[in-house]
Amino acid sequence: MSDWVTVCRADELAPGEHRIADVDGAQVAVFNLDGEFFAIEDVCTHDGGVLTGGPIQGGEIVCPRHGARFCIRTGEALSAPAFEATAKFPVRVEAELVQVRDDRWD
Ligand code: FES
Numbered sequence: 001m002s003d004w005v006t007v008c009r010a011d012e013l014a015p016g017e018h019r020i021a022d023v024d025g026a027q028v029a030v031f032n033l034d035g036e037f038f039a040i041e042d043v044c045t046h047d048g049g050v051l052t053g054g055p056i057q058g059g060e061i062v063c064p065r066h067g068a069r070f071c072i073r074t075g076e077a078l079s080a081p082a083f084e085a086t087a088k089f090p091v092r093v094e095a096e097l098v099q100v101r102d103d104r105w106d
Pocket residue numbers: 044045046047048049063064065066067068081082
């Protein structure tokens with residue numbers, strides 16, 4: 001079980017913004033969507049591209065390489081050429097800090 005990793009202070013991550021955190025070697029993108037925090041692996045399941053840097057449209061991020069869309073809330077792949085979800089991670093706010101952990105190996 002991995003420990004919680006602090007990403008930033010909650011007031012440093014405004015709605016519509018995101019931050020990247022290294023969580024035990026995984027690159028995790030943490031988003032603020034309308035005041036709620038969500039975290040997905042910053043990896044496109046089509047060809048391993050980095051997702052961040054692509055446009056965020058509503059609750060979706062568009063891979064900047066070939067345009068696959070992913071749900072930021074669930075990690076689900078929403079359009080070709082990606083068909084598999086990217087990993088989703090638990091996020092919490094503890095003492096005003098946004099924290100994320102990798103629960104894939106629990
Ligand atoms: S690497 Fe993301 S759509 Fe191809």
